[in-house]
Amino acid sequence: GFVMQETLRMYPPVAVVPRRTVRETEIFGYRIPANTSIGISPLMTHYLEEWWSEPTRFDPMRFSPERAEHKKHFYQWLPFGGGSHKCIGLNFAEIQVKIVLFHLLKRYRIEAQPGYEMPYNPVPISFPTDGLPLRFIPLAE
Numbered sequence: 278g279f280v281m282q283e284t285l286r287m288y289p290p291v292a293v294v295p296r297r298t299v300r301e302t303e304i305f306g307y308r309i310p311a312n313t314s315i316g317i318s319p320l321m322t323h324y325l326e327e328w329w330s331e332p333t334r335f336d337p338m339r340f341s342p343e344r345a346e347h348k349k350h351f352y353q354w355l356p357f358g359g360g361s362h363k364c365i366g367l368n369f370a371e372i373q374v375k376i377v378l379f380h381l382l383k384r385y386r387i388e389a390q391p392g393y394e395m396p397y398n399p400v401p402i403s404f405p406t407d408g409l410p411l412r413f414i415p416l417a418e
């Protein structure tokens with residue numbers, strides 16, 4: 278569970294959520310007129326230094342009950358969006374990921390090259406740009 282949460286933090290599949298302002302507002306001193314297209318970025322929010330310790334480090338245990346780093350703000354961890362249009366498939370997505378990983382990890386040891394860093398493109402939804410070269414080594418039955 279923590280590994281999936283941390284993966285969704287570092288590589289949110291939906292990096293930017295489009296919205297439109299319904300009335301004029303001001304954010305950080307910028308005036309935003311009514312009826313303006315804006316983007317809300319989970320990707321950026323997930324790397325804010327003031328909310329996450331070492332945001333560029335893969336650290337699943339930041340989601341453990343003892344540390345619960347993601348609970349400082351209601352909209353701090355938002356790979357599934359937030360508010361009234363929050364993803365309705367989030368529990369289904371979690372179950373799917375766990376089932377697929379369970380079957381893969383039961384049969385294979387999965388390796389990347391030592392020091393491998395995944396190049397990726399967050400638009401339109403996040404994907405590795407190099408085809409994700411991994412080795413699947415079958416485990417003995």
Ligand code: HEM
Binds near residue numbers: 362365370
């Ligand atoms: C890891 C997998 C998934 C991610 C990261 C994800 C992400 C999101 C995000 C960010 C939104 C909010 C969009 C917005 O506010 O404009 C959303 C909405 C939605 N998602 Fe997902 N989703 C995932 C899986 C699924 C699955 C498996 C289903 C259905 C089986 C699903 C169905 C929906 C629907 C219907 C909405 C629209 C809800 C509404 O507008 O009220 N999602 N999703």
